[in-house]
Amino acid sequence: MTVNLPQLRAFLAVVDAGGFSAAAADLGMSQSAVSHAVASLERALSAPLLVRSTPVRTTALGERVLPHARLALSAARSVEHIAAEAAGAMTGTVRLAATPTVCQGLVPGLLRHWREDQPRITVRVFEGDSSEVSTWLEDGTADAAVVIDPPPGPGIQLATDRYQALLPRDHPLAGEPRVDIRDLEDDPFLISPNGCEVRIRRIHGLAGLVFAPTHRVRDLATLISMVQAGIGVTVLSEVSRSLIPSDLVLVPLEPRVSRRLVLTGPPDRPWHPAIRTLAESAVGHLAEAASSASAVPAQGPTVAAAARPVA
Structure with missing residues (x-):
């Protein structure tokens, strides 16, 4: 039995997008290539992982494989981006989770800023309630999250x-x-x-x-x-x-x-190297915005003076 990362990547894309066509668009591949990758993974595991319905659903085996596939791809991305960071080229995709209020009020401005300040990093946003955000961070659906009043631990306010x-x-x-x-x-x-x-x-x-x-x-x-x-x-x-x-x-x-409001990575595995780059960029942007609006009372959240770990 041989399982490889492209197979797992295709499987996750189909699950997350709800179908093969949408997954192909997300991955920049043809639909037939995505279908072939998933089919080869199912052959390697000797059992179906997906029910080909609309939307696509996972089988019982697929549901068990899903969290492990997410962790495997997350670990692979971390290795790739550590190498990219060492080479001085911070690139890749960071999947960011946040609650609706943060997504609507804070994230759009940050996305615009990151697009200009860190053009080689792509940020994809996942919106959910506090429990969903925590789950996504733990199971690898998200690489990072803006969390509210987290307990002491790694994080950048x-x-x-x-x-x-x-x-x-x-x-x-x-x-x-x-x-x-x-x-x-x-x-x-x-x-x-x-x-x-x-x-x-x-x-x-x-x-x-x-x-x-x-x-x-x-x-x-x-x-x-x-x-x-x-x-x-x-x-x-x-x-x-x-x-x-x-x-x-x-x-x-x-x-x-x-x-x-704290930007943090997963609690039990290495962080995507781009998270700290995005956090430092965000804090600088928010501080500059707050400074320019300081003549008008209460124009927005008070930002941290610098990106710093939350003890």
Whole structure:
């Protein structure tokens, strides 16, 4: 039995893309070449790995092989990029996972910057909730992730992201330099039950308030639309600022609570060498953006002064 990396790469591409045609486009190969690679892998293993349906599904064996295939390709990429780094040519693809708020508010600007600053590194984005991001990092689906308030360990802090009140522009407190959460007690409070709820509960607790949201909505866009409609107010992190329409305003909030946005790699295997290059580039970009906006209060998350490990 002989299993090789091109076979595993084709297998993973078909699983991730949901079909052979889309996988071929992702790999820059013909569909027949992808089909041949997967078929040869199945012959080597003497059993089918995929159910040829729409979308393609893994068989029971395919599901067992999948995490090992991801780890094998991740290890191969690390070896290739260590060699590239030693040769002074940082190239390759980094698969970056992040939560929806970070993907929508922070990542687009970073992608534009990385495209200019590190043109030989391709960044592919995977959006998921906090548990999905952690799983993808552990099983090799993602090479790196922007995680929120991770426990002590390797990581490079990109930003300190503070929480603010989201109010209609005609709200009586919208023009204040900051607002106390207690002053919003009479407003219906809206919440999106995601990873931020723990910190929003903490803000209420620090103020001596009972956390009793009037409405819970899953989607961030729905939450913002409800504030626009005058249904209530909410609390969002600063990284959401670019998503806020002109008839709403983010106002600094008391008590002050923030979260750390940290770029990190997998916990139990070597990092893709490009991760630190991307992190250093990102911190420099965010610091420059924050400096240029310093004349205008609360224009975005406060960034770390330099790329540094999180102890």
